[in-house]
Structures are given as structure tokens and as C-alpha cells.
């Protein structure tokens with residue numbers, strides 16, 4: 001099955017009792033048993049729910065995975081992965097991560113004796129210096145948020161395999177339409193489903209996709225034991241959203257390309273971060289591991305003036321100033337004060353996350369209107 005067909009059909013069967021083509025919202029907490037222990041595979045909705053099951057199968061199919069697991073948020077899905085480990089274990093993570101992931105690692109899990117190293121992974125060989133007998137996991141995002149760095153997934157996977165580590169990839173920005181990390185050797189793919197997969201800014205959810213049966217059983221055990229599972233209504237909305245994932249991603253990418261082209265020539269724009277630019281330092285890897293380059297773009301203004309960046313962001317008509325990304329509507333965000341405020345100022349400077357950095361989530365509106373909007377807001 002090709003991608004668009006999977007987006008619409010994978011995991012989804014007509015409802016056995018009515019033939020309803022859409023998976024019903026099984027809004028139930030429990031299931032009646034004929035006699036104790038004699039049930040139809042469903043006991044309690046934290047453990048199993050048919051609407052969630054359909055979605056988990058669908059997401060697994062999109063990522064070319066055997067198993068899918070959904071969680072109440074993207075962070076809850078990362079939380080489940082880290083609960084595989086025990087005090088003393090070490091995790092090597094990229095140094096340009098979603099702010100909430102950094103906060104989860106440093107403020108929550110560090111307290112439980114896990115050790116995190118945050119390093120630049122643009123050259124994957126640099127990872128090996130930090131590996132020791134306690135290292136268990138490499139954790140990467142690519143493209144990274146918000147600097148749009150690209151990490152070589154296959155290169156990271158070779159290192160993980162050589163040292164017996166797991167490789168986890170946050171695939172939120174790329175989506176399985178643009179990149180399937182398991183095919184490049186990753187062990188676990190994670191999504192903030194909240195973003196492109198659900199795609200309509202109306203759901204908060206997370207997901208994991210993976211192939212290894214034992215690892216999937218361990219993560220399902222954590223999913224049920226910790227209990228951060230999504231409800232059936234959100235599972236339904238996400239299944240519905242995913243049916244157009246391929247069409248939305250095509251348009252996000254086309255619009256992203258047109259806008260990157262516009263900003264590239266703009267006299268007030270200083271640095272422009274989009275992996276589709278041939279000047280992007282990791283463009284060659286992006287080209288190899290991604291099908292296209294997506295609709296996430298970051299840029300700084302000449303002079304690096306925070307007030308001017310604020311003025312620009314307040315002047316947009318169609319780009320709404322908001323956290324989050326990946327919805328049909330265009331959004332603009334100021335990472336230093338919004339999504340990445342939990343990263344200390346010095347750390348932000350080190351990775352180029354300056355105070356004038358503006359991040360765009362380019363939506364699927366008509367791109368002429370979006371470019372007009374950028375023109376009037378920047379000027």
C-alpha cells in the first residue's frame with residue numbers, strides 16, 4: 001500500500017455491528033463480560049479501546065512499523081520511553097530539542113538518577129565521545145526545533161547499533177510523509193500527534209511506533225501502568241485528520257518552499273533556516289533522508305532586535321501568534337519567549353536561538369496571501 005492509501009485505510013475497518021465506514025467513537029470506560037475473564041478483548045479503556053486501537057494501527061502503518069502506541073500528549077510518549085530506564089542509566093540527546101523535552105529530562109527525570117548529555121549531533125561521530133557502559137539511549141529530533149538542523153539518522157543508528165544502544169527519533173517536524181526513521185535504522189519513532197498528524201490544532205496527543213515485539217510489550221506495559229492514554233474522541237479526530245496528511249504535507253512543503261524563497265532575498269532577513277536551501281549546512285543529508293523539506297522555517301532579523309521581532313509578529317494578519325505548529329493555519333512563534341523559554345539564555349545563544357529568531361509554521365492557505373502578509377509585517 002502506498003502512503004496516501006495507508007493514511008486513509010490502514011487500521012480502519014467498517015464497524016462490525018453497523019457497517020459504519022468511520023470508526024465509531026467508543027466512548028466507554030468499560031466492557032461487559034459474559035463470565036469473569038470471558039470478554040471480547042476489551043476490559044477497560046485505559047488498557048484497550050477500539051477507537052484508539054484503530055489509530056495505533058494506522059500510525060504504525062504510516063511509519064512502516066509493526067506496533068503503534070498512543071499517549072495523552074507527545075511528552076507523555078517520551079515520558080514512557082524514559083521509564084524504560086533505571087537510576088544510573090545515561091541518555092545522549094541532541095542539544096537543540098523541543099523545550100518541553102529538555103524540561104522533562106532536566107527537571108523531572110534527572111531527579112530519579114538518570115543522566116542526560118546534550119550535545120551537538122550535526123556530526124554524528126561526535127556522539128561516541130559521550131558513550132560509556134551506562135549509556136542506553138540516543139535521542140534525536142530532525143529537523144530540530146527551532147533551528148532546523150538535520151541529524152543523520154542512519155549515521156546515528158550505526159553508532160547506536162555498534163554500542164548496543166536504542167535510537168529514538170522525534171519525527172514530529174518531518175512526519176512519516178517526509179521521513180520514516182525506522183527504515184533508516186531507528187528503534188523508536190515518536191510523534192507529537194498534536195502537530196501535523198492530527199493537523200487541525202484541535203487535539204493534544206502523542207504516539208510511538210516501533211518494530212521490536214519485546215520493546216513494544218514493555219512500552220505498552222508502561223502505557224497502561226502509568227496511564228497517560230488518549231480518549232476515544234481525540235483518537236477519532238486524529239484518525240480523521242490523518243486521512244489528508246499526504247495532501248496537507250504536499251501543500252505545507254510547496255508553501256514552505258515559496259516562502260523560504262521570498263525570505264531568502266529579503267533585505268531585512270539575516271539568517272534563514274530551512275533544510276531545503278542548498279546553503280543549509282546539512283542540506284545533503286536532508287535530501288538523502290527526507291522526501292521533501294516541509295513547512296517549518298525559522299529566521300532572524302538584521303540587527304537582532306527583539307522589539308523589532310515583536311513588532312513583526314504582532315503585525316501579521318494570517319500568521320497567528322501562537323505556540324504549536326503543523327495545523328492547516330499558519331502560525332508564528334517567538335521561540336525565546338514562547339516554546340523555548342525553559343532553555344536557559346546561555347544555552348539558547350550557543351545554538352543560535354537569538355532573541356530576534358522568528359519561527360513560522362507555514363499552513364496550507366494560498367501562498368500569495370501568506371507572502372503578502374510577510375511583506376507587510378516585515379516592512
Ligand SMILES: *Cc1c(COP(=O)(O)O)cnc(C)c1O
Nearest residue numbers: 073074075098145172192194205
Ligand atoms: C510539541 C512537540 C513535542 C511535545 O508534544 P505535546 O503533544 O505538546 O506534548 C515534542 N516534540 C516536538 C518536536 C514538538 O513540536
